[in-house]
Amino acid sequence: MKTPLHERSLVLVKPDGVQRALVGDIISRFEKKGLKIVGMKMVWADAKLAEEHYDMPKEDKQALGERTIAAYEEKGKKIDKTPVEVAEDVQRRLIKYITTGPVVAMVIEGAHSIAHIRKIRGHTNPLAADVGTITADLTIDSYFISDPDERAIRNLVHASGSPEEAKREIDLWFKKDELHDYDLAIEKVLYSKDWEATRKDLVEGK
Ligand code: ADP
Numbered sequence: 001m002k003t004p005l006h007e008r009s010l011v012l013v014k015p016d017g018v019q020r021a022l023v024g025d026i027i028s029r030f031e032k033k034g035l036k037i038v039g040m041k042m043v044w045a046d047a048k049l050a051e052e053h054y055d056m057p058k059e060d061k062q063a064l065g066e067r068t069i070a071a072y073e074e075k076g077k078k079i080d081k082t083p084v085e086v087a088e089d090v091q092r093r094l095i096k097y098i099t100t101g102p103v104v105a106m107v108i109e110g111a112h113s114i115a116h117i118r119k120i121r122g123h124t125n126p127l128a129a130d131v132g133t134i135t136a137d138l139t140i141d142s143y144f145i146s147d148p149d150e151r152a153i154r155n156l157v158h159a160s161g162s163p164e165e166a167k168r169e170i171d172l173w174f175k176k177d178e179l180h181d182y183d184l185a186i187e188k189v190l191y192s193k194d195w196e197a198t199r200k201d202l203v204e205g206k
């Protein structure tokens with residue numbers, strides 16, 4: 001794998017982040033890191049966009065359902081549904097959450113941006129998140145509170161989990177002419193002009 005100098009990620013400040021006036025705080029964490037915002041807008045997603053955003057292949061649904069059932073069983077709760085049915089329940093909760101109000105959608109670019117952004121966002125479950133991350137610092141939600149209400153855990157930020165996910169999500173949320181090409185000062189400091197040309201053979205981990 002080539003070093004992904006211009007890797008892109010879709011980041012959403014979810015409706016709870018907008019409601020709680022945390023947009024500035026959240027964006028500034030990514031900016032200060034040295035990542036580049038190449039697209040940004042406020043969107044109130046309709047059901048169609050939300051469904052497409054949380055759409056997943058059948059095998060991912062199966063895996064999500066199995067994970068969720070295992071987590072419930074660990075807490076001593078028996079589930080009488082198939083994994084796919086459980087995953088579809090989870091998807092319905094996610095769609096409801098993401099459409100409750102406007103989100104701030106961004107495409108953020110930089111070397112290893114997906115990994116950096118996931119670290120800054122923190123663990124999905126705020127109770128398990130490391131201090132310094134968004135989910136640890138800015139919310140006290142937990143599965144303990146959200147499960148009985150049958151709602152998605154409110155964790156302020158969505159961030160793409162892989163390059164494939166990022167590509168699919170960016171194409172869904174942004175048109176080509178909404179993404180902008182410009183230079184950030186940090187790029188001049190870190191990368192020489194021919195950085196990519198001279199390091200095409202770079203393999204991660206080598
Ligand atoms: P992540 O946001 O870390 O990529 P997932 O893609 O697995 O997490 O899930 C999408 C969103 O669904 C999470 O951000 C969270 O809001 C919610 N969520 C995930 N798992 C659960 C769960 N077991 N119970 C409630 N909400 C969940």
Ligand code: MG
Nearest residue numbers: 158159160161
């Ligand atoms: Mg995810």
